[in-house]
Amino acid sequence: MNGLNSPLRKEAVLDAVASAIRTIEAERAGLDLLVHTLAGPTGLAFHRCVAAVLAGKGRVIVTGIGKSGHVGRKIAATLASTGTPAYFVHPGEASHGDLGMIQTDDVILALSWSGETAELAPVVAYATRFSVALYAVTSDEGSALARAADGAMILPKAAEACPNGLAPTTSTTMQMALGDALAVALLEARGFTAREFGLLHPGGRLGAGLKLARELMHGGEALPLVRKGTTIAEAIVPMSAKRFGCVVVVDESGRLAGLFTDGDLRRALAAKSLHGVVDSVMTKAPRTIAPDTLAAEAVEMMQSGSITVLVVVEDERPVGLLHLHDLLRVGVV
Template identity: 45%
Template sequence: MKLQKNIQTIAKDTLLKEAEAIQNIVKFIDDDFERTVLEILQMKGRLVVTGIGKSAIIANKIVATLNSTGTPSIFMHAADAIHGDLGMIQPDDIVLCISKSGNTEEIKLLIPLLKQTGAKTIGLVSNEDCFVAKHVDHVLKAIVSEEADPNNLAPTTSTTVHMAMGDALAVSLLQARGFTAQDFAKFHPGGALGKRLYLKVDDIYPKNELPIVNQDDLVKDSILTISKKRLGAAAVVNEKDELVGIFTDGDLRRMLEKHDNFSALRIDQVMTKNPKTIEKGEYAIRALNEMREHDINQLIIIENKKVVGFLHISDLINEGII
């Protein structure tokens, strides 16, 4: 098989065409887009998203994004709608019709029927001069000059800009609602994503041992504590039980390089001062970011300057945060 262009060039050309198409639709974010957002914010029902063919696939994705960001949404296939599914539409709903041409027969048949339900309608189209644009309450314009494929036939650029416009709509609604990371976590409790949003260090560190030594303790005694607790480190505290340092496997290796005899060495002579800590009650994802930023494997959990626990990088791996 002989190609006129190499595969890398074809792929890059495709991405550049689609990127340019997304940039070009920025100018279509207008007053009608804003009115659409306000209409959806005020609706008492659900946003019903419909389409046919590739537009139906995009509609499903937009529904998933909207639901996960606080806008109640359902998908309705345009062909099924005219064969019974229209019964799911309620007067308080808003229906978003997705169609590249805006002249698809199923959509042309559907829109008058939607009007009879009393639901408001929105069109997401790539053609301003079309049936949908002329018969809906609001129009979201995702105009494209050509598809990315050389025959200008396969839905590529058009589906990309439709999905991008759906994201613009979802994010606009999200921010208008003041939707927070905590709100997002309510809809994503499962998997690594959910844990990143709700899991706190308090949920993890109590399972670990708590190796603590006094700053006046001898190194040889401290090593026994570290070995027994199996975390590869110990928190070093003063007479007020306040954190003053940490002694790790790395500190031990550095000590052995410098000292042939450490039988009389105190832990405060070889510890690392001002260790990295995180407050009790913080999110586990912040602990991960701290570890990555400082290239360390453990953090000391503190509360009112007192050591309450240890968190190791392996804990975060086991929880699926990484």
């Protein structure tokens, strides 16, 4: 008897899961308290911080030490990736020359649960001396950091998930959530688009999903086109030459009229009607997308419709063809 079949092992698994649930519930309780806190002075400080960043010409300088520092690095990365220039300055390095990274047009976001972190003192003093906007995230409104800040976002003193009440767990979750809230509020205020997001995330599946249909489609000479009235036998030629398993059918004005697929061809063969015209067997309302449609949206349309090709249309005219293989090639799926 071994692995999960052991009664002792099953008991240990149940204990571990129960512990996980307690941790998540404790952190969720902290987030609930944070939501209520935002209805008061913390919400006002949050608003002032957002306004200062939007009005400023510099960057957001995030700082903190210990677990707050790790959270701060993530907040800085999230801000930068969503259109708000930001970077992290380690408070220990700040007093050894890195204060030079902070400019008067910047906004400092300092994280400290106690608000009395000694390592932050040089950053706070520098902000005061050179009138750099300083916003604090702390749990103590009477702390030195909160008093020195232009606005203090006071986190509720929620119980840590750690049974000893020592390891930062609920507290760092609230810090992280507030940082995400700040990034999203700034993103929304700026009208930051998915296209802009894609420019900052060119790599990996996320970057691939943010590519546009026009970047992946087959257009111009590569687009298999025939006019209405073309016989099925004639349509087989571009269908075979372009190897998409279909041809796009247009009317006399060049507007999309339909899509003739290999499935339509098989049905025509079964009916022995190769001398008929594509109009009689084509799909008259094929699925279409605009050139600026995100690749991720195209994948969803293909999957929901159980199809492998989309016609890219602009001003009612087909300008390209997007195949599932194109999305596989760039790693969207």
